[in-house]
Amino acid sequence: MASERSALFIFFGGTGDLAYRKLYPSLFNLYQKGTLREKFAVVGTARDKLTDEKFREKVQKSIGSDSKEAEKFISHFYYEAHDVTDKAHYSVLKERAVELDKKYKLQGNQIFYLSMAPNFFGTVAGYLRSEGLVNDKGFSRLVIEKPFGRDYDSAKALNEALAQSFDEEQIFRIDHYLGKEMIQNIEALRFGNTIIESLWNNRYIDNIQVTLSEKLGVEERASYYDKSGALRDMVQNHIMQIVSLLAMEQPVAFTDSDIRAEKVKALRSLRVYNVAEAATNFVRGQYDAGGKINPYREEDNVPADSNTETFVAGKLMFDNYRWSGTPFYIRTGKVLADKFTRVDVVFKKPLVDIFSFPGSSTSKPLDTNVLTLYIEPKAGFALKINAKNNDQGFQTAPVTMEYFVDPEDSKKTPEPYERLLHDALKGDGTNFSSWQEVSYAWKFVDQIRKVWDLQQPNFPNYTPGSMGPAAADELIERDHRQWVYRLNK
Numbered sequence: 147m148a149s150e151r152s153a154l155f156i157f158f159g160g161t162g163d164l165a166y167r168k169l170y171p172s173l174f175n176l177y178q179k180g181t182l183r184e185k186f187a188v189v190g191t192a193r194d195k196l197t198d199e200k201f202r203e204k205v206q207k208s209i210g211s212d213s214k215e216a217e218k219f220i221s222h223f224y225y226e227a228h229d230v231t232d233k234a235h236y237s238v239l240k241e242r243a244v245e246l247d248k249k250y251k252l253q254g255n256q257i258f259y260l261s262m263a264p265n266f267f268g269t270v271a272g273y274l275r276s277e278g279l280v281n282d283k284g285f286s287r288l289v290i291e292k293p294f295g296r297d298y299d300s301a302k303a304l305n306e307a308l309a310q311s312f313d314e315e316q317i318f319r320i321d322h323y324l325g326k327e328m329i330q331n332i333e334a335l336r337f338g339n340t341i342i343e344s345l346w347n348n349r350y351i352d353n354i355q356v357t358l359s360e361k362l363g364v365e366e367r368a369s370y371y372d373k374s375g376a377l378r379d380m381v382q383n384h385i386m387q388i389v390s391l392l393a394m395e396q397p398v399a400f401t402d403s404d405i406r407a408e409k410v411k412a413l414r415s416l417r418v419y420n421v422a423e424a425a426t427n428f429v430r431g432q433y434d435a436g437g438k439i440n441p442y443r444e445e446d447n448v449p450a451d452s453n454t455e456t457f458v459a460g461k462l463m464f465d466n467y468r469w470s471g472t473p474f475y476i477r478t479g480k481v482l483a484d485k486f487t488r489v490d491v492v493f494k495k496p497l498v499d500i501f502s503f504p505g506s507s508t509s510k511p512l513d514t515n516v517l518t519l520y521i522e523p524k525a526g527f528a529l530k531i532n533a534k535n536n537d538q539g540f541q542t543a544p545v546t547m548e549y550f551v552d553p554e555d556s557k558k559t560p561e562p563y564e565r566l567l568h569d570a571l572k573g574d575g576t577n578f579s580s581w582q583e584v585s586y587a588w589k590f591v592d593q594i595r596k597v598w599d600l601q602q603p604n605f606p607n608y609t610p611g612s613m614g615p616a617a618a619d620e621l622i623e624r625d626h627r628q629w630v631y632r633l634n635k
């Protein structure tokens with residue numbers, strides 16, 4: 147059993163899709179594992195008028211269990227109809243908080259989870275402080291969903307608003323990719339293995355490829371997505387976080403402040419493109435019709451002339467000693483060939499290939515060594531190396547050494563939101579984005595956006611089930627390279 151933690155959770159947006167689909171089931175997992183037991187309470191808030199009983203019924207449905215344990219868990223849930231813009235009503239929340247703190251012996255510990263439209267984040271944070279909900283008896287932490295702004299300026303304004311009420315150590319900016327098992331494994335793999343970290347630089351690595359591929363379209367989130375696009379939705383946060391973990395130097399210690407410091411240093415050395423560079427190094431796409439899929443422009447809540455990108459590919463360059471000259475290629479998109487996330491680390495070939503030489507028929511040229519980190523759906527690593535084939539003669543052939551997490555063990559792997567809620571309870575910010583990380587990521591992404599906003603895209607330009615527009619292949623082929631994951635044409 148895990149050690150028990152005590153806290154009051156107040157969810158703003160407590161009746162929303164994310165709360166029911168991810169947050170309450172994650173809390174239930176923490177309950178089953180003993181992190182939450184007796185000393186916790188949850189207040190769900192939204193404008194809808196629900197009784198505690200009705201809310202508990204909905205939570206029970208969301209956790210998909212009516213066991214005795216589930217019943218006990220749900221008895222810790224309460225509901226308060228609350229419009230976050232109604233300043234006067236925060237006193238009602240405060241009364242509830244005080245009452246529940248006493249009832250469950252919560253020692254003043256509070257987690258305020260903002261799971262609602264981001265335009266409310268500043269308002270809620272301000273009223274939590276001004277109306278006296280934030281106390282200094284225990285801890286008061288603010289967990290914030292994405293998106294954190296829509297460009298650097300709006301993110302900065304939001305951060306300044308939050309900073310008036312909460313210190314940086316109290317703010318936990320969610321990036322659910324940081325809660326994924328194999329993303330967390332990047333640090334273990336790099337800093338736990340001399341054979342990997344000693345080669346982890348521009349002398350041995352030719353390029354790194356990060357692919358976040360989605361099979362589904364925008365589904366019911368189109369009204370949000372159409373104002374965001376893939377660059378803001380996936381690149382500014384998830385991809386920039388993955389890239390910074392891949393690029394950073396070894397932290398002094400495995401602590402949140404040391405890791406964040408190294409990620410920030412890496413992001414500071416990321417080359418921020420000028421207009422011409424941004425136009426050359428980034429491509430965008432929007433899906434057309436294909437199979438049973440309608441074109442993006444015909445999705446519900448998408449304008450018929452939408453120029454929102456549903457695909458991005460780009461090349462990132464770090465100007466530092468470790469990475470100078472080694473590109474990081476990234477891509478992400480909706481309705482692509484499959485749902486998966488992977489990182490391919492492509493090593494340089496030996497300077498001299500003694501097994502094949504012009505005119506020789508003895509061996510094919512050596513293949514490239516590739517280390518693939520499979521993030522999802524399968525979790526593991528594979529290393530492609532050259533070996534002698536099993537023959538009388540002497541020919542080399544690529545073979546793969548691989549490790550995959552056993553599917554049975556995978557089922558026990560905590561969901562990202564479970565890990566992140568657990569970390570927030572512990573006060574561990576390692577797997578949350580710091581303001582500095584967010585700000586450098588926006589500064590980089592803003593330059594791409596600036597160029598794209600000036601030019602009309604030629605949309606739609608890719609077929610569902612493909613790996614994006616032809617321009618994504620051209621981007622990498624121009625450098626005489628190829629995507630490691632590609633479809634047979």
Ligand SMILES: NC(=O)C1=CN([C@@H]2O[C@H](COP(=O)(O)OP(=O)(O)OC[C@H]3O[C@@H](n4cnc5c(N)ncnc54)[C@H](OP(=O)(O)O)[C@@H]3O)[C@@H](O)[C@H]2O)C=CC1
Binds near residue numbers: 161164192230261292
């Ligand atoms: N859903 C998802 O898969 C993901 C969501 N996110 C982020 O999580 C956050 C929540 O998303 P999601 O759950 O999908 O959103 P929903 O639209 O499903 O839920 C919004 C919630 O906010 C409440 N709300 C809206 N206006 C007010 C108000 N003035 N006062 C009080 N409550 C209000 C709504 O209830 P009511 O209308 O009754 O007030 C509802 O509970 C967003 O920031 C989103 O970007 C991030 C990643 C994935």
Ligand SMILES: O=C1O[C@H](COP(=O)(O)O)[C@@H](O)[C@H](O)[C@H]1O
Binds near residue numbers: 379
């Ligand atoms: O943050 C987001 O992520 C999801 C993809 O997450 P995953 O864990 O399923 O890979 C994406 O669909 C969504 O558009 C975006 O907002």
